[in-house]
Amino acid sequence: MPKLNASATVETLLDAHHAHWAKLRRDLHAHPELRFEEHRTADVVARELESLGYAVLRGLGGTGVVASLPGADPDRGIVLRADLDALPIQEANHFAHASCANGVMHACGHDGHTVMLLGAARVLKQLPQLPGTVHFVFQPGEEGGAGARRMIDDGLFERCPTEAVFGMHNWPGLPSGHFGLRTGPIMAAGSRFRITVTGKGAHAAQPHLGLDPIPLACSMVLQCQTIAARHKDPVDPAVVSVCMFRAGDTDNVIPDSVELRGTIRTLSSTLQQRLQRDIELMCQGxxxxxxxxxEVTFFQYYPATINTPTETALCETVIRETFSSERLDNHIPSNMTSEDFGFMLEERPGAYVLIGNATPGAAARSLHHPKYDFNDDIIPVGVRYWVALAQHYFGAV
Ligand SMILES: [Zn+2]
Ligand SMILES: [Zn+2]
Structure with missing residues (x-):
């Protein structure tokens, strides 16, 4: 692939390949795959990277794909990360690139993330060599599968020496082409819990012969709300939601047991652990x-996504200098949703940014909505951001 010299040519490349990227994105949208089943998606990604002259590493974390653009110093490297998977949602759109897979849909825009990172791999390859290596990481299983954790456990950072990690997610609440970020927690730590209350079943008319677990479980549900409201500093956010209450089969039998399930979201792992301890104590008491x-069990699925100050400041500079200050909101509120990029940020410093996806004039569909679609107009914006970030990080601007 021919090398280009002037940075002004980046814009030329973005224009030249926008239609190709939009076509690729729509192809991925039409063929969504669930977590750890992203075989076709990984094939498409690998084929595109190979066509650009990259050596491609497959299978990390299951269906993950990695390609590296070597820098002058082999010991220096950064990770730019995209996610590959879709969701178990029946798409309600009827356009030509709507999902061909029944009950599976790219409703979170990971099709767009994948293509924007492929775009960055193409553009950076045609620019002068950077002082350090850029690792393009396409991870599986972001939607509840902790695919980032699996890639790390499979030796991502041993195979790809990494100083810092960077992620990006489209955000329908921000105007297209704008960026949002913050230092510190940008997304929450999440855990699930299951509480099994066991009493003693009895005839509905003879409760004194049994031990009715239902009023007890109701008290536990109410006390969970008290834990969120009264067991922590009010300015430190937390959500405790009991989302499942399963008990009994009919109207004249007191059941033996009740099962409750729910989720805890906090902006720090410390508070997460404290609330878990308090829920356990409350239930036992x-x-x-x-x-x-x-019996109370917890399953910690994602840590908080915590942006480190230096790397966040770098991303702010990149956005201001590449686009404009007007397109940056650097104090967006933390979100109580969770994101498995938090696993990467536990291992390395870095920053996760939101890129506006709102289509002007169109109804804004939220992420995970059955009528959501990624806005192809922002592909060159995302590619430009990745390219400028790699250049700024290694001082090549
Ligand atoms: Zn999602
Ligand atoms: Zn997502």
Missing amino acids: LASAYGAQV
Whole structure:
């Protein structure tokens, strides 16, 4: 592939390849795959990277794909990360590139993330060599699969020496072409819990012969709200939601047991652990007062996504200098959704930014909505951001 010299040529490349990227994005949208089943998607990514002259590493974390653009110093490197997977949602759009897979849909824009990173791999390859290596990381299983964690466990950072990690997610709440970020937690830590309350079943008309677990479980649900409201500093956000209450099969039998399930979201792992401890203590205390048994289990699925100050400041500079200050909101509020890029940020410093995806004049569909679609107009903006970030990081501007 021919090398280009002037940075002004980046814009030429963006214009020249926009139609190709939009076509590729629509192809991925039409063929969504669920977490760890992204075989076709990984094939498409690998084929595109190979056509650009990259050596491609496959299979990291299951279906992950990695390609590296070597820099002058082999010991220096950064990770730019995109996600590959779709969601178990039936698409409600009827345009030509709507999902061909029944019940599976790219409703979070990972098709767009994948293509923007492929675009960066193309453009950076045609620019003069950077002082350090850029690792393009396409991870599987972001939607509840902790694919980032799997790639790390498979030796991502041993194979790809990395000083810092960078991620990007489209955001329908921001105007297209704008960026949002913040230092510190940008997304929440998430854990799930299951509370199994065991009493003693009985005839509905003879509750004194049993031990009814339902009033006890109701108390636990209410106390969960108290834990979110009263067991922590009010300025430190937390959500405790009981989302499932399963008990009994009919109207004249007191059941033996009740199962509750829910989620805890916080902006720090420390608070996450404290709330878990308090929920466990509350459940044990209430069960003991009632003379019942309780089992509480937690499954920590994602840590908080915490942007480090130096790398966030760098991203701010990149956005201001490449686009404009008007297109940057550097104090966006933290979001209580979770994102597995937090695993990468636990291992390395870095920053996760939001790129506006709102289509002017169109109804803004939220992420995970059955009528959501990625806005192809922002592909060159995302590619430009990745390219400028790599150049700024290594001082090549
Ligand atoms: Zn999502
Ligand atoms: Zn997503």
